[in-house]
Amino acid sequence: MEGQPLVDFDWILSHLDDVVERLVQHVQLSIIPVVLGFLISLFLAIWAVRQPRVYGPVVAISGILYTIPSIAAFALLIPIFGLTLITAVVPLTTYTLLILVRNNASGFAAVPADVLEAAEGMGYTRWERMRRIELPLAVPLMIAGIRLAVVTTIGLATVAAILGDSFGGLGQFITEGLQTFFPTKIYIGAVLSVALAFLADFLIIKAERRLTPWATARAGRV
Amino acid sequence: MVEFDHVTKHYDAPVKRKDGKTTRTPGAVNDLSLTVPAGKICVLVGPSGCGKTTSLKMVNRLIEPTGGRILIDGVDAASRDVTELRRSIGYVIQQVGLFPHQTIGDNVATVPRLQGWSKDRLRARSDELLSLVGLDPAKYRDRFPNQLSGGERQRVGVARALAIDPPIMLMDEPFGAVDPIVRDRLQNEFLRLQEELAKTILFVTHDIDEAIKMGDLVAVFRDGGVVEQFGTPAEILANPASEFVARFVGADRGLKRLALSRVSDLDLVQPAIGVVGEDAAGARERAQAAPFGYLLLVDAARRPLGWIPEGAIPASGPLDPALANPVSPSVNKRTTLKDALSMMLDADVQASIVVDRTGAVQGIMTVERVIEMMREGEHGQPFAVVDDEGVPIPGVPDESLVAEAG
Amino acid sequence: MPDILGWLLDPINWSGPEGIPSRLIEHLQICLLAVGTATAIGLPVGLYVGHTGRFAGLAINLANIGRAVPSYALMVGILPIALNLAPSVGYDPDLGLTFLPLFLAMTLLAIPPILVATYAGLREVDRDLIEAGRGMGLTERQILGRLEVPLAVPVIIGGFRTSTLQVIATATIGAILSFGGLGRFIIDGLANKDDAMLFAGAVLVTVLALLVDAVLAVVQRVLTPRALRGKPAPRRPSDDDDEDRIDPAMFGVRTVDVSA
Numbered sequence: 001m002e003g004q005p006l007v008d009f010d011w012i013l014s015h016l017d018d019v020v021e022r023l024v025q026h027v028q029l030s031i032i033p034v035v036l037g038f039l040i041s042l043f044l045a046i047w048a049v050r051q052p053r054v055y056g057p058v059v060a061i062s063g064i065l066y067t068i069p070s071i072a073a074f075a076l077l078i079p080i081f082g083l084t085l086i087t088a089v090v091p092l093t094t095y096t097l098l099i100l101v102r103n104n105a106s107g108f109a110a111v112p113a114d115v116l117e118a119a120e121g122m123g124y125t126r127w128e129r130m131r132r133i134e135l136p137l138a139v140p141l142m143i144a145g146i147r148l149a150v151v152t153t154i155g156l157a158t159v160a161a162i163l164g165d166s167f168g169g170l171g172q173f174i175t176e177g178l179q180t181f182f183p184t185k186i187y188i189g190a191v192l193s194v195a196l197a198f199l200a201d202f203l204i205i206k207a208e209r210r211l212t213p214w215a216t217a218r219a220g221r222v
Numbered sequence: 223m224v225e226f227d228h229v230t231k232h233y234d235a236p237v238k239r240k241d242g243k244t245t246r247t248p249g250a251v252n253d254l255s256l257t258v259p260a261g262k263i264c265v266l267v268g269p270s271g272c273g274k275t276t277s278l279k280m281v282n283r284l285i286e287p288t289g290g291r292i293l294i295d296g297v298d299a300a301s302r303d304v305t306e307l308r309r310s311i312g313y314v315i316q317q318v319g320l321f322p323h324q325t326i327g328d329n330v331a332t333v334p335r336l337q338g339w340s341k342d343r344l345r346a347r348s349d350e351l352l353s354l355v356g357l358d359p360a361k362y363r364d365r366f367p368n369q370l371s372g373g374e375r376q377r378v379g380v381a382r383a384l385a386i387d388p389p390i391m392l393m394d395e396p397f398g399a400v401d402p403i404v405r406d407r408l409q410n411e412f413l414r415l416q417e418e419l420a421k422t423i424l425f426v427t428h429d430i431d432e433a434i435k436m437g438d439l440v441a442v443f444r445d446g447g448v449v450e451q452f453g454t455p456a457e458i459l460a461n462p463a464s465e466f467v468a469r470f471v472g473a474d475r476g477l478k479r480l481a482l483s484r485v486s487d488l489d490l491v492q493p494a495i496g497v498v499g500e501d502a503a504g505a506r507e508r509a510q511a512a513p514f515g516y517l518l519l520v521d522a523a524r525r526p527l528g529w530i531p532e533g534a535i536p537a538s539g540p541l542d543p544a545l546a547n548p549v550s551p552s553v554n555k556r557t558t559l560k561d562a563l564s565m566m567l568d569a570d571v572q573a574s575i576v577v578d579r580t581g582a583v584q585g586i587m588t589v590e591r592v593i594e595m596m597r598e599g600e601h602g603q604p605f606a607v608v609d610d611e612g613v614p615i616p617g618v619p620d621e622s623l624v625a626e627a628g
Numbered sequence: 629m630p631d632i633l634g635w636l637l638d639p640i641n642w643s644g645p646e647g648i649p650s651r652l653i654e655h656l657q658i659c660l661l662a663v664g665t666a667t668a669i670g671l672p673v674g675l676y677v678g679h680t681g682r683f684a685g686l687a688i689n690l691a692n693i694g695r696a697v698p699s700y701a702l703m704v705g706i707l708p709i710a711l712n713l714a715p716s717v718g719y720d721p722d723l724g725l726t727f728l729p730l731f732l733a734m735t736l737l738a739i740p741p742i743l744v745a746t747y748a749g750l751r752e753v754d755r756d757l758i759e760a761g762r763g764m765g766l767t768e769r770q771i772l773g774r775l776e777v778p779l780a781v782p783v784i785i786g787g788f789r790t791s792t793l794q795v796i797a798t799a800t801i802g803a804i805l806s807f808g809g810l811g812r813f814i815i816d817g818l819a820n821k822d823d824a825m826l827f828a829g830a831v832l833v834t835v836l837a838l839l840v841d842a843v844l845a846v847v848q849r850v851l852t853p854r855a856l857r858g859k860p861a862p863r864r865p866s867d868d869d870d871e872d873r874i875d876p877a878m879f880g881v882r883t884v885d886v887s888a
Contacts, residue, residue: 069801
């Protein structure tokens, strides 16, 4: 690679549709696990709120899954599922579980006891309480978890490309750039994945502000 | 009205002993029977852990009794749908528990919204209630709880509890989380509100002073939800039913009783009075005849100027203001006896002049008169309320006292 | 299913420079080096920022950046630069081809968890306690050393744990750059379509990661004062305004919970 310019902008400009295609693939590859992971972890967290004994084992299992290095997790599934989307999505989903379960459970735990007591005493049914009080108040912590999960997943999705070219995504550029000694591809892949992560982070923070007007209304007493 | 009928609450299960009998540690509440008349504030007071809060929470079934029943207007609370029951009772707790993610307006309208009121109606009612508790709706309705002070939050809590105008309210140390100045104000405002609304209120507190101030009836609890005495504040102070009550009320219960009475409750002493410019001879005779040995000199509007000892009254001539000694403190009829005696103590005098709104003399209050009045309030043995056989019966209200409270 | 057991039991795979033991040692060596360097940098900085509270914003932003940069992207990204620099700086280009990019990527990404965990752990220490310490005449150093750090140890170790796991994972990926280590089995297995090697490599890496994590978890638990071992945080009353708190879990730092 010596002697090559680090980034060949002409190449990028002429291959813009490829870039966009990979970008879209990457977004898909990142969003699906987070959505799946969130739904599963929400269910688990609500379960843990109802039955506190469940929390320990759930966190332990999620923790073990999280500890497995990503590439190893992908590799473990290849003999079973081959190089299909499932092989990538399953580990990416399980990685989000630890973060999301803990944050969702913390979110519910953060609802002040007096608020719950007042709600119960005033005649909210259990469902109404969950829907109108606990969930909305758990949102800040849950969103913090989603933020972390999204950023992590975007990063991990780049690794999927090592296993083969069926997943696409920005990791694909990095791998191809490495194999063909073409730094431009490496950098477009690397820079875009970082940029994507930052963009996602930013958008989620904005969304959180929208969803929690009471948290931003701190300023001065009336 | 609310009635506790042999209500019991145990948290542990009975244990079978070797000899076949079952035992149980005493419950949080043991065989509580109490009737709260409609339209009155009944305060449940006692030390921490005595079961007063547990008893309160059994009314809206946040805690279910293990024995006995709670009757609300004659209907067993257990037979009603719990959600419907809770929505029909106002509930205020110490930490308030406002929903942080909703505006103040939405918070207040919580229960009506659950019942499906229209948006307009909700807003109107919410505004009405905020004004009622002294908060400007325009300023507060769109704020969030974390922007309000503790006192403001408490008011919102009360407004929220009043939303559907429930006949019954449960209040668990509602003013405990604010500083004493704010608490005093909130208590006064609430009492004023109650004058208008006349709700049936169960009020829990550990503070005997608050109980005396707020309650039409006071139930003094001891451990295990046992009511040691149930009566009016005056009755509790004047005739504690047991040593426990006497101790709980405090050694200064005499002073507390004084805070309950006002100067208007006293028989005033009428002193010898002389008007400025009037002939001294007649005044002198009157002063000699009067018990004090002093003449109270007043002006044309009957406002007090000072005391003249009888020996200093000239035999004849007009009464001169210069003869009078500086005046003792004056009080009006609304002053509590406690404040009045306090003033007299400060000024180191035995008597205080009672004046009306214009400042004109009404009479003299003396320490002796106060003591006489206090003695008349006490009857029976120092601690026990007794029945016909002379056996002390704690926990049963004297019917005549309940009538008196109403 | 590929014959993994057969592969694992085959003595060939246990001997020589391409055998399991040597690969394991390669893996551990670079991991230790990276974690050691990251700790040497991240811990002091974290202690400083945590104790004084200065540059906290910077520290947090650094952590955010660290999270957003994928390790794979970073190591491959460094590669061309390292190669271009090799002749001018005067080191062997082979070093620049495998070791340097990997090592740099691992170390750089291992710093944020340690830094943030140290910072967050120190911040969680009750301010009143620290003031009491100052009032009793303890120097800043003593307060840090005797009060703050011991109380923050569980969280700091949590950061250490996160870092170590990340480093192990990154080293595995590093095989793509012709580095050795256990990742070699995965990459070669993929290239040669040798499913047994692929799977066995994955298993080996997984076992290594789980073992290391378990050991560190025990260390973390042992060093956590009994009172702090917990379940999800207890409910605080709604008027508790603690804006300054940073939950280490937000940054992916592993904290002690009931079973872990």
